[in-house]
Amino acid sequence: MGIVTPFPSPHGKPSQVGFERLELTRILDLYGRMVAAGHWRDYAIELGRDVAVFAAFRRTTERPEFRIEKRPSLRGKQGMWALVGEHGVVLKRGHDLGPVLAPVERRLMKVVEG
Template sequence: MRFGNSNISAFPQQGTPSQVGFERRELDRILNLYGRMVAAGHWKDYAMDMRRDVAIFAAFRRASERPQIRIEKRPAERNRQGMWSLHGEQGQILKRGHDLSGVLAPVERKLLKLVSD
């Protein structure tokens, strides 16, 4: 559109994002757990993957192995079983939920057992 000497541009459309990512609070929570597991000697490395439909955080015992756990955020599943899921080493779904805290609970319990031993 053009009015007089001014140019007016339309804002970009607010459609679906080009990729899914972790919000700062979510990533802080995940990295806090990761740091405690590293301190306990249980994990040694991590990787993150941000795709169009899913954001993945994977934690490894050793860099050359499959991830011991995978935390996935799938916003498309928000209204179904929850957008968060925790996957085990063999790819099995260990926990699903609507909030990150509940999904991380099995790993938190494992950490408590590691510390108390």
């Protein structure tokens, strides 16, 4: 694996927030399972100065059904991860990605009768 050297920024803080490899792997794994189940069809990634967003869509022309947001500035407060619903309501917030993704993963569970 290669070494990535960021461009120096004037204030010592990164000029763009992004997802780490393990974070993106976990998010894309969930996305793949949701596509296989027929819930999602498209996604978008936005990397900004303060926030990185992964948005999942049922259809390309609609608003995203869920947005997974990473805001490092909230790391010491409410937690840097947030799951935001279609209408902009924060459904779950936390310090770890796993519990924040739990409400979406619950949609994949099916009741098995014995």
